[in-house]
Amino acid sequence: MIGNHSHKIVNPTGNEYRRYYLLLIIVASILLYNCSKQPENAIEIDSDADIFPEYYDLTLPSNIAPLNFIIKEPGTKFRLEISAQNSKSISIQQKSNKIKIPIKAWREMLTENAGDTLNFYIRVFRNNQWNKYKTIHHWISPDPIDSYLAYRIVNAVYLKWRDMGIYQRNLTNFDEEPLIENYSTENGCMNCHSFSKNDPSKMLIHFRILHPGTLIWNEGELSKIDTRTSKTMSSGIYPAWHPNGKHISFAVGQISPHLTTRSDKIVDVADKASDLIVYNLENNTIITSPKISTNRRENMPVWSADGKYLYFISAPEAKKGDDESLLHSKYDLMRISYDTQLNIWGEVEMVLSSDLTGKSISMPSVSPDGKYIVCSMSDFGYFTIYHKDSDLYSVDLRTKEYKKLELNSQSTESYSTWSSNGRWLIFSSKRIDDVYTRPYISYFDENGISHTPFVIPQKDPDIYSRLLANYNRPELINGKVELSPIQIRDVIFDDAAKVEVNEK
Amino acid sequence: MDKNSSNQLFKILPAVYIVIALVYVIIIIQPSLYFHHTQPPFLLSKDFFSNYLKYPGGLSELIANFIMQFFYLKISGSIILMSVAILIMISARALLNVIYKSRFNIIWALAIMSFALILTSNYKFPFSIIISAEAVLLVLLFLVKFGMKPIYFVLIYSLSASFLYYFSGSGYMFIFSASALVLTTKFHFRKSLITAAFIITFSYLTPQFAWNFIFPIPPNQKYFYLFAPKLDFMAYTESAIFYVFLLSIIILVIWGRLACTFQNKFKLNDVSEKQLSILAFLLLFSASFYSHNYSYQSDAKKMVASDYYCYTNNVEKTTQAARNMKNYNFMANMNYNIAINRAGKLTEDFFKFFQISGTDAVHPDNQFFSEVSFISADFYYDLGYISEARHWAYESLVFYPFSIRTLQILVKIHLITGEYKAAEEYLNILKQGVLDRDFVKKYLPYVKDTSLISSNREILEKRSSSPAEHELNPFIEERFKELLGVNPKNKTAYEYLMLYYLLDAQLANFLELYEKVGDYFSKPVAIYEEALLMYGAVFQVSITEYDIRPETRARFDDFIQKINQFKGDQRGARNFLYKEYGQSYMYYLQFLYPRILKPEIIKKDDW
The missing domain is CATH 2.120.10.30 (TolB, C-terminal domain)
Structure with missing residues (x-):
């Protein structure tokens, strides 16, 4: 059996090659399919995500509550990443389109990045593919607002x-x-x-x-x-x-x-x-x-x-x-x-x-x-x-x-x-x-x-x-x-x- | 006369009684009318719920509103209402059975159920009262079952009373406390006295404490809150049956305790038990019948029915309900007018109703009544006066928050005004309710793709017919003229303006507008012809230039001849001519104009 097996590897027939090709295609498809399912491999969309309220490119007080919003784009999964220079990023991925940002992490991020920029990356999963919208940049003002x-x-x-x-x-x-x-x-x-x-x-x-x-x-x-x-x-x-x-x-x-x-x-x-x-x-x-x-x-x-x-x-x-x-x-x-x-x-x-x-x-x-x-x-x-x-x-x-x-x-x-x-x-x-x-x-x-x-x-x-x-x-x-x-x-x-x- | 037949009686008679009660619910109460009149708000959202959790009694109101959503549909409404009533009956019986087991307990329980149902035949009755009464019965049951020892009794009482205070309000806690007080008699005298003292203190101090430190309720709700206050036109006026219903819970407990105390002194044999049971059931039937007759307001129901059927576009039933009212009702009058207009018979059928409010019949908001807000919104919407339809729809939303009826008309209005975001908001709210998804399905596409509006004839018509860009004219006549100015093809506006002149006997203005009758009617209009003839007779002017059908002339001649027979006896003529001419303009002008404030209804026998 072993000999037969090694023989097959060394001298595969045309039919056997076809079998491997088929396997290869299936594996590649699965890999590709799974890759497309990764948020990192999202298709870039050259427009803002439709969100409510319209929180686009704002100047924010450093003490404001989290900007929770709804993604109005059609999709089955929704992902938000918030990043800033001086903080760990916040990631939220969920089936609901209603984004609720954790208050503690948000507050830390705003405090640590006062005078700097906050980036919102919005991704929506639909038709077996992640879609990434234009990044929203908020500037965090060091001036707080009355509480x-x-x-x-x-x-x-x-x-x-x-x-x-x-x-x-x-x-x-x-x-x-x-x-x-x-x-x-x-x-x-x-x-x-x-x-x-x-x-x-x-x-x-x-x-x-x-x-x-x-x-x-x-x-x-x-x-x-x-x-x-x-x-x-x-x-x-x-x-x-x-x-x-x-x-x-x-x-x-x-x-x-x-x-x-x-x-x-x-x-x-x-x-x-x-x-x-x-x-x-x-x-x-x-x-x-x-x-x-x-x-x-x-x-x-x-x-x-x-x-x-x-x-x-x-x-x-x-x-x-x-x-x-x-x-x-x-x-x-x-x-x-x-x-x-x-x-x-x-x-x-x-x-x-x-x-x-x-x-x-x-x-x-x-x-x-x-x-x-x-x-x-x-x-x-x-x-x-x-x-x-x-x-x-x-x-x-x-x-x-x-x-x-x-x-x-x-x-x-x-x-x-x-x-x-x-x-x-x-x-x-x-x-x-x-x-x-x-x-x-x-x-x-x-x-x-x-x-x-x-x-x-x-x-x-x-x-x-x-x-x-x-x-x-x-x-x-x-x-x-x-x-x-x-x-x-x-x-x-x-x-x-x-x-x-x-x-x- | 054996024990078996007596047993059978206690099975058959309650069953018969419940069947009759179900028929009563379906035919007399009609929960869909109850829903329509109260427009109970309910949304599946946290913030909506939280509004009801702030104050004592809010929770029972919330549950009542939820249950009432099922009243929207006739069948589910009847089933749910009957189920709630049966639950009350079961709870009351279970409570009595624990205090003192007797086959007669079912009669008490059925009586409480009957009162509950009779009360709901008044559509202003707050359904939260039923929910609260049920809550009182359940906590009493719990207290009786598990409060065997004074210490348990006191503990359960305290928890239950606090729960009731928050769930239903201070009034129900009072009822519960009074019942608990009666129940303390089961303990040894000294223990009974201590327990009673505790209950009295607790029931006095708890509302006081809550008022001082927990709930910012107004002073009048401190001790005897029974239901949420509403504005006058929506407010429920407590009837004797209402108090009987609430007190019956305490009486139930008293009866149970008395029966328990004296059980050995009154033993019934089978024969006397059967006779007594028949007598008791007869009494129950009689009491229910009497209570219904005592509290039932036929006209109030017909008024609601006219409104409901007008809303559901059932012209025949609207007119029937409005006409069958014993006393004149302005709201029913307006519903009648709106319904016949929707059926395309405004002019034809207008005077088939006693239009005794004169020109107000074509100006629902002449008096600034909040209760006409729904009707005014419908009236102006049908006319195409969208700014006023919008105004009245929003006023109704103030008094009926989240009313399905209002939200629906607001969706249409905002589609007409092009305020799509607002239309979408209201559609989303309707989606969050538990009812009426069809409306949402129909209109949501218009906000998703606003180009679809170009295919909606109704919206386009309304858009092109609404006056704009000026202060609202206080006079309805001018509003009708504005509508005709914007869209001369607005037949409804023409008809209403003509009716306005006819109602106010402004025959010169009528004649001027009559010149255009051919633009709106292809056939001669009877009431216009009658107006011409009356005009000729009253002002002694020639009307030969107008084509009037011979049959109308003949009716007019006959009418005048019969009046003359009464030689100035207006009252006699009025009564005599009502049967034959009561639905004509001639009759209106002769006998009802100017406006009469207290109409005398002529009995059929007097005709």
């Missing part, structure tokens, strides 16, 4: 609402806690949560309809005030904390929500009349000046970084019977100096005229270094969250030059606020579906350029296509608000302390 974000979630697209709550989200992970949900307050309205210089120990929330009043959380003291007076048009709205933490400016006024047949402004809120007031926390009084309580409509106050000026928007008076003046006015950006110590008002100055921009200016937000104001601009009016044409602009306060920010989309961009270090902007945008507002983060560099924005990362990124509610008024805070919903509920059910008018 918490406060927002309201409300399930309303038009005018009616029912369920809502104000939440605080830890941006370094995925923890979200309610500050208060309106389930606790018998479904009343709550809005305009506001902080003094990103400080979670100085907060304000308005409560409307049921148990109305303004809740103030001021360094460990929780109180409820009633800002309605016989001398003002309404209770205070659109609050703005003075940097000294002792004064809050509000608008007071009458609003007129109305529907339209426009596809880009399905509903609008007109400002019938409005003035500005300043509330003093120390003596529970409000004060105003005839200069900011004119026939014009003064609204949306915000303090300068040094607290010397009150910026606001202003439109001509809405004349009775003239719908055009009520509904389609354009707002200018103005300011007035105010010495809170001496209670001295300066003169109103034009900062940016709507005549110059051709657009109505609203939702101003001053950078912490005092150099910029970011505001929204749209065709008319001030309630820009309903305006698809609304975009964010920056105004350089040193030169009064303004420009449309790079972060804008075809959809609505509206309310914006700054991080404490002035490097991050968070703003509302409806770019995902043109219906619901989501919070986006953008890096704002020292040259005043805004980088590609990204929606705040979620543990389950699919939440954005499932949550039929808006994220309102995103406010960055540099820590957690140390208040429980129970504490807030207990105060809300108390009577509110009436503010007094300081007529000096």
